Amino acid sequence: MKNKSIILSVAVLAVIICSLSAILFGCATPAMIASKSGTQLWGENCQRCHNTPSPTAFNDEHWEVVGMHMKVRANLTETEKDKIIEFLKSAN
Amino acid sequence: MKKIFLLISVVLISTISRAQEATPPANQEPQKTPDTKFLVTGFGFAGYTVMDKENSTFGPSGFDPIFLWKKSDRLFFESELLIELTDGETKFDLEYATIHYKLGKYLEVGAGKFLSPFGIFNERIHPSWVNKFADNPLGFNHDIGAMVGPMSEIGVEFRGGAQLGQSKINYVAYVSNGPTLVADPTNPMMSGMLMYSNINDNNDNKAVGGRIGLLPFKNSSVELGLSAQMAKVGDKNNDLYKNIGAQLFAVDLSFIHKLDFIKSNIDLKAQFNMVNVDKAVKYPVDTTMMGADSTFENKSRSYFVQLALRPAYVENKFFKNIEMVARYSSMTLPEKAMWGGDFTQISVGLNYWLSWHSVLKLNYQINSQKGMDDRTGFLIQWGFGF
Numbered sequence: 001m002k003n004k005s006i007i008l009s010v011a012v013l014a015v016i017i018c019s020l021s022a023i024l025f026g027c028a029t030p031a032m033i034a035s036k037s038g039t040q041l042w043g044e045n046c047q048r049c050h051n052t053p054s055p056t057a058f059n060d061e062h063w064e065v066v067g068m069h070m071k072v073r074a075n076l077t078e079t080e081k082d083k084i085i086e087f088l089k090s091a092n
Numbered sequence: 093m094k095k096i097f098l099l100i101s102v103v104l105i106s107t108i109s110r111a112q113e114a115t116p117p118a119n120q121e122p123q124k125t126p127d128t129k130f131l132v133t134g135f136g137f138a139g140y141t142v143m144d145k146e147n148s149t150f151g152p153s154g155f156d157p158i159f160l161w162k163k164s165d166r167l168f169f170e171s172e173l174l175i176e177l178t179d180g181e182t183k184f185d186l187e188y189a190t191i192h193y194k195l196g197k198y199l200e201v202g203a204g205k206f207l208s209p210f211g212i213f214n215e216r217i218h219p220s221w222v223n224k225f226a227d228n229p230l231g232f233n234h235d236i237g238a239m240v241g242p243m244s245e246i247g248v249e250f251r252g253g254a255q256l257g258q259s260k261i262n263y264v265a266y267v268s269n270g271p272t273l274v275a276d277p278t279n280p281m282m283s284g285m286l287m288y289s290n291i292n293d294n295n296d297n298k299a300v301g302g303r304i305g306l307l308p309f310k311n312s313s314v315e316l317g318l319s320a321q322m323a324k325v326g327d328k329n330n331d332l333y334k335n336i337g338a339q340l341f342a343v344d345l346s347f348i349h350k351l352d353f354i355k356s357n358i359d360l361k362a363q364f365n366m367v368n369v370d371k372a373v374k375y376p377v378d379t380t381m382m383g384a385d386s387t388f389e390n391k392s393r394s395y396f397v398q399l400a401l402r403p404a405y406v407e408n409k410f411f412k413n414i415e416m417v418a419r420y421s422s423m424t425l426p427e428k429a430m431w432g433g434d435f436t437q438i439s440v441g442l443n444y445w446l447s448w449h450s451v452l453k454l455n456y457q458i459n460s461q462k463g464m465d466d467r468t469g470f471l472i473q474w475g476f477g478f
Contacts (some may be wrong), residue, residue, distance in 0.1 A: 030257060030258055032258075032310070033255060033257075033258060033310060044311050044312045044313070045312055047348055047357070048312060048315065048346060048348055049216045049217065049222055049346075050221070050222045050448075050449070051445070051448040051449065052448065053448055053449070054448055057448075057449075058131075061129045062129070062131045064129055064162060065129045065130070065131040065160045065161075065162045065168075066131065066133070066160070068160070068162055068168045068192070069133075069158075069160050069168075069170055072168075072170070072190075072192060072200075072202070072251070073215055073216055074216065075251060075252070075253045075262030075263075075264070075305060076253055077198075077253040077254055077255060077260065078197045078198070078253075079255070080253075
């Protein structure tokens with residue numbers, strides 16, 4: 001019972017930290033990170049799980065749908081998703 | 093438990109209210125494309141299995157369509173069906189069907205059946221063209237008695253991701269029906285087992301869980317994740333088991349790196365699952381069976397470590413599509429349970445990528461079980477995404 005209380009407390013604390021971090025640190029992204037192109041983000045993030053998809057695999061509308069699906073699967077940030085999809089739409 | 097859930101809700105709502113985006117101006121340009129966008133995607137696979145002491149057979153084969161529907165920039169629906177021919181039968185299941193709504197830049201809510209964010213295998217690696225092997229690691233299968241930890245949840249989840257300086261963090265928290273404990277005198281062989289595919293909960297206590305992932309490096313090459321789930325798993329109408337709880341933990345690691353000196357990519361994935369069930373006074377067992385024990389320490393473990401190496405940057409068109417893979421997995425079930433056992437598996441193989449989402453896999457596998465002879469053989473699979 002004591003262990004469960006500790007674990008639950010840690011979990012609650014973790015959620016609080018994540019929420020606050022998202023507000024505080026999300027607003028302080030280094031310029032080097034913020035300036036990453038969609039091409040670079042496409043290369044870095046897609047290959048975490050699978051081969052980088054060819055931009056010609058889908059049309060613009062379908063890339064938007066795929067982007068929302070991949071944002072859930074890979075827990076991408078909103079910025080990453082938007083930049084990657086913008087790149088894929090420009091290159092297809 | 094309810095107070096903690098309420099506290100979590102208050103924190104999340106306060107986060108959402110500060111992260112809300114501004115509403116668009118009234119004088120927008122006319123839309124050129126419809127709001128509603130729909131896509132059918134998914135994957136399929138065809139296999140051939142040759143294991144010693146068994147007949148060689150074509151199979152398993154399957155088709156998993158994924159339906160994606162984007163209503164707006166905030167509202168999204170996704171669903172995957174599982175249709176597979178395996179073990180002499182056709183399996184049909186709903187892998188997930190989830191409605192997502194974006195609450196803000198750092199948070200979205202999902203409801204329905206969703207892939208369990210318990211580690212990374214379920215959510216990210218299970219499709220046939222993503223999984224570098226022809227089968228799943230031990231403990232990561234849908235089959236009863238072959239699962240250590242949940243594959244999916246039915247409930248509500250909150251998830252998101254954010255930049256943390258040069259690092260990134262992603263997070264998921266959920267409430268779901270959770271697993272149920274088998275303690276049925278008419279089914280003594282499965283006594284003490286947790287069942288994870290629960291359309292209906294067996295008590296009013298809901299499972300609470302989550303995962304935090306940290307990507308410490310600016311190129312997202314490494315991700316380390318911690319997952320946990322807590323739930324009451326006993327039937328509330330059974331005084332012997334209604335207070336039995338379970339604690340589930342998982343640790344996952346992903347590492348991707350380009351090795352310039354051999355013009356190759358290396359891909360390392362690993363996950364460790366642990367399931368602890370509170371000690372029960374007594375499980376219903378068939379006492380006429382040798383080794384039957386009505387009280388046992390109900391802890392299960394499973395893990396895998398896999399490595400893939402692909403010379404993707406060599407000039408030769410054939411060799412750049414070759415990928416060498418190796419995996420070790422293990423599953424340890426309670427020794428004194430009727431469904432207990434100690435299993436290990438070594439898989440080595442070669443993949444050939446026909447395209448970025450179509451792959452031929454050839455695996456050689458050695459399956460070991462404590463007290464039994466090894467089973468060895470080959471698995472061949474053609475996996476493709478679409």
